[in-house]
Amino acid sequence: FVVLANSKELLENEIKPWIEQFLSVRGVALSQEKTRIAHIHQGFDFLGWNFRKYVPKSPHRKAKLFIKPAKKNVSTFYRKVRDIIKNSGTLTQGALMGRLNPVLRGWAQYHSPVVAKATFNKLDLIFWRILRWAKRRHPRKSVGWLKRRYYCSGIHRAFVYPVKGIDGTVKFRQLYMLADTVIVRHKRLPGAYQP
Structure with a gap:
């Protein structure tokens, strides 16, 4: 699964510990090798797709999220x-x-x-x-x-x-x-x- 948040600190300090605690009660744990925190501008692969937000060269345009085959x-x-x-x-x-x-x-x-x-x-x-x-x-x-x-x-x-x-x-x-x-x-x- 994918979790999105406004900041890296929020993910590391609040959301990730809560998910680990939620899963441990059910006898499941997050895989340390597969779990990763990435900025949306770097992108990440999920279910065979690559999710990445591209920053435009022009300052007047908004960044766009593109989902492409990984x-x-x-x-x-x-x-x-x-x-x-x-x-x-x-x-x-x-x-x-x-x-x-x-x-x-x-x-x-x-x-x-x-x-x-x-x-x-x-x-x-x-x-x-x-x-x-x-x-x-x-x-x-x-x-x-x-x-x-x-x-x-x-x-x-x-x-x-x-x-x-x-x-x-x-x-x-x-x-x-x-x-x-x-x-x-x-x-x-x-x-x-x-x-």
């Missing part, structure tokens, strides 16, 4: 996607998409209420991992051939897989693009709404 969370996610692609050398294109889409969509949906658009755009490096996967499958083919085979020319960097329907029509299943995730902010609650 760097540790982003690198863990990228490693997970990289390992899925790396260990999928024998899978078909459809099976690889079946493994990747739930992971990509779930992570993107979790981070969709925060300031994550720049992170989503940066993580579309997954495109190059997919291209390397295709190159491993067809080592003697050119990059142009691979793009024609695995990517749709109408959509920028769209890894698509044709699926035939029962009626014979061909539909395309597409790899989930993080950059296409719509950012939807949470509605702010009034101050008196919460205790």
Whole structure:
């Protein structure tokens, strides 16, 4: 959990001892390694997000709080996607998409209420991992051939897989693009709404 206060002294001298006493009655203690007191301008990581208030360069503007995906969370996610692609050398294109889409969509949906658009755009490096996967499958083919085979020319960097329907029509299943995730902010609650 996160506790916010007006000063560091208030946190250290009043609130932290009260929380420790409250938890000790219930047989629980604060972890000394994980508990930390930080200024909001330095920021802190919580539940995969980084909370930080940025001071503007102009003196006429107010400081703004930005909640972004934490760097540790982003690198863990990228490693997970990289390992899925790396260990999928024998899978078909459809099976690889079946493994990747739930992971990509779930992570993107979790981070969709925060300031994550720049992170989503940066993580579309997954495109190059997919291209390397295709190159491993067809080592003697050119990059142009691979793009024609695995990517749709109408959509920028769209890894698509044709699926035939029962009626014979061909539909395309597409790899989930993080950059296409719509950012939807949470509605702010009034101050008196919460205790």
